[in-house]
Amino acid sequence: MYCKKSFYWADVIRLNAHGWYVEKIAADCNGTPQTVREVLHTWQKLGWEGLWKLPCRGGKPKWKQEDIEFVAECLKKEPRTYNVGSISSEIRKRVLY
Template identity: 50%
Template sequence: MPAAHHITLTAEEDRTLYELSLADGVARRIKRRAITLRLNARGWTTPQIAQHLHQCEHTVRQTLHRWRDGGLGGLWEAPGRGGKPKWQTADIDAVETWLQEPRSYTSVQLCRQLATERAVVLSGKQLGWILQKRATSGSA
C-alpha cells in the first residue's frame, strides 16, 4: 500500500487556490489541481479525491507531487510541451504579401509557393487557420 500523501496549506495558499479554482481564463486541469490540493489539505484521501473528481489515483498523487516540488507554479505545464510551429511570422507575412498581388491563389498554390520559396511545408487547411487567426486577432 502506498504511503499517504497529505499537504498542509496556509490560509493565504488556500485562498489563492480557491480563487484559482473559480477564475475565468484558467485551464480546467489547473482548476482541478487546485481543488485536489484543497481537498487533500482538508483530510480527504487520495482514493476519495480520485473518486470525487473522476480521476485516477495516480493523477491525484501527481498533483500533490507537483505542489510539493513546484508550489503554485508547479500546477501549470512545463514549457516545451506540445508541437512546435513549423512556420515563422515572416513566412505568413510573405503569404499575405502574395495575396495582395493582382492574381488570385488557391490554398494549394500558396502552400506550394511557401514550400518552394521559404522551405515551409503546411497544408492548405493549416494555412487557412493561421491566416484566419491573424485576421481575427488584428495582426493582418
Template identity: 65%
Template sequence: MGARLRVFLTREQDKTLLNLRTEDVPQKVKDRAEVIRLSAHGWYVEKIAVHLNWTPQTVREILHKWKRLGMEGLWELPGRGGKARWKEEDIVFLEECLKKEPRTYNSPQLAKKLESDRLIKLSPDRLRRVLKKRGSIGSGL
C-alpha cells in the first residue's frame, strides 16, 4: 500500500476554498474545493469518496491536480466538448432570410438552405434548437 495522499493548506488557501462555496462558480469547482479542504483537515481519500458518493480514484485525481496546479486545477480546461459547426454569421444569415423572404420555412428547408448557400451542414433538429435558443423561432419551424 502506498503513502497516504494528503494536501496541506495555508490559512489563506483554506479560507479561499471555503469562500468558493458562496461564490457564483460551477458546482464541480465547489465540490473539488471541498475535497481539498477535507483532505487538508485529515480525511482519508476513501472517507471523502464515501462522503461525496464518488470513487476514490476521482478524489485522488483532484488531489494530485491540486498539488500540480493549485487553484487552476479546480476549473475545467477550455476547449472541452464538441465544437460548433456554424458561426454567428451563418445564423444571422438565416434570420435575415426569415425576415426578408415572404415565405415560411420549416427546419429541414432551413437546413438545406444553410447547406446550399453557406456550405454548413446541420441537422434540422440541431438548427431548430440553435434558433430557438437565440429566440429566432416564429417562422413556421
C-alpha cells in the first residue's frame, strides 16, 4: 500500500540525485531540512524498502483474522455488496451471539 509520503520521499531522493541541497529540497517539497535528512538517511540504510517501511498517518488496522474469515464466509453464503455499515453490523451480531 502506498501513501502520499512515499511519493514525497521519492521526490526527495530524486532531487538529491540531481545534486540539490537539503535546504533547497525542503523548500521545493514543502518540508523541513530535518525531514529531508531523515528520508535520505533511511534511503541510504534501507534502499527501496525504506520508501515503504516508514509508517503513514492514520489509525492502525483493527481487522482481526477471524473477522476477515467471517466476512469471506458471509460472501460465500450470500454473494452481495457489503458496505462498511453492513459489515460492522454483521460482525457485531457475531460477537453478541
